[in-house]
Amino acid sequence: MKLSRAEYKEIVRWTEHLRPTRQCMKMLKERFPNHSQSTLLSIFSLEYQKRTKRTISRHHAPDVIESHYQRYLSESKARPTAPVLLELANEVDLSPALMARIILDRFLQDLEGETREYHFSISHSVLSVIPSIILSHNISSPSFQCTINDCCYGPLVDCIKHAIGQEHEVLLRDKLKERNLSYLDENQLRTMGYDKTPDIILEVPIAVEGHIVHWIESKASFGDDHSHRTYLNEQFWSYWNRFGPGLVIYWYGFIGELDCQRDRGILLKDCFPTDISTLCHASQPGQLPQDPQ
Incomplete structure (x- = not known):
């Protein structure tokens, strides 16, 4: 929302x-x-x-x-x-x-x-x-x-939040499989030596509403000014530097005015996108953008 x-x-x-x-x-x-x-x-x-x-x-x-x-x-x-x-x-x-x-x-x-x-x-x-x-x-x-x-x-809330976060990551992977989109998840990326990664790296980039997407981050929370600014500084811009433009899904909604970085390479959505175009001319499956570090 x-x-x-x-x-x-x-x-x-x-x-x-x-x-x-x-x-x-x-x-x-x-x-x-x-x-x-x-x-x-x-x-x-x-x-x-x-x-x-x-x-x-x-x-x-x-x-x-x-x-x-x-x-x-x-x-x-x-x-x-x-x-x-x-x-x-x-x-x-x-x-x-x-x-x-x-x-x-x-x-x-x-x-x-x-x-x-x-x-x-x-x-x-x-x-x-x-x-x-x-x-x-x-x-x-x-x-x-x-x-x-x-x-x-409290511990009960911590467990619930962790479970909800895991649930939405599974939901994201299921949506990608439904669209036959090849991807690597965070665990796979960690085994490849990446220390700071988004939840999903698309092996073949897609276009969402006309914007190129290389990676997807799942957030089972609402995106307000403070949390989004923190995520931008600590996560999203780092992903952008390493992997290119990407998509952030705030499953519980966000402040609409925060979706102002599309031209710079960070797109916000409150659900899995339906307007997806496959980039047939993208890089071959299995290739990832080089880590500058």
Whole structure:
């Protein structure tokens, strides 16, 4: 889905006071019913990560950590069945998963003190061997609750994002096979000695909407100004220098005004292109542009 900058800014303004919970995502979808859930979640996640980077330092101040921890202890004791940790995270505008990590770190400090007489130091690396201790202190359930309710941070989100990225790379390869387009994927390119590669190198270039394409990069996210500028500087221009002009697919959409580098050799799309022309006079299969490095 390609959004105008004005449409994007309207969504961003509406997300400013939302929290990274699944309930808030339902509200966002109700407010913008014409946009896909995946696009809205991607936009919100990007914006919330920017917000978190601006404010995370204050939550790591020792006095603030102690305040959060003591409040968690007292309220969880007074309301043992209430989602105290999740409520606290939402109140102070911090990712529930990050709040759980802060509280767990502080809990481990106390636990380490309790076990010093046995000369046993507790660290993150040994969490897997002390589940009974964590359960007995009633901190496992609140941490798990924060993790499953956080749509922007945490191990569950990381796994989902990785799986979605892999899924769209498979989708891209399937589309190329449907069109009988010969290509090399990232794994094949790595075995050939390329250290920084796009997801796909076309063995025979194609033309998309009149623009030559040598490579394709798959992004299972929304392309906003910040992320696209970062990708341009860290990835896309490097691919362009090595392999020539290419195509970037932002599967969850992008700001339409960002598609302004076509004449310089970088084309943006929000789906696999349908307007494809095969270049019969291109280089022979198996040949790649020479790596200048």
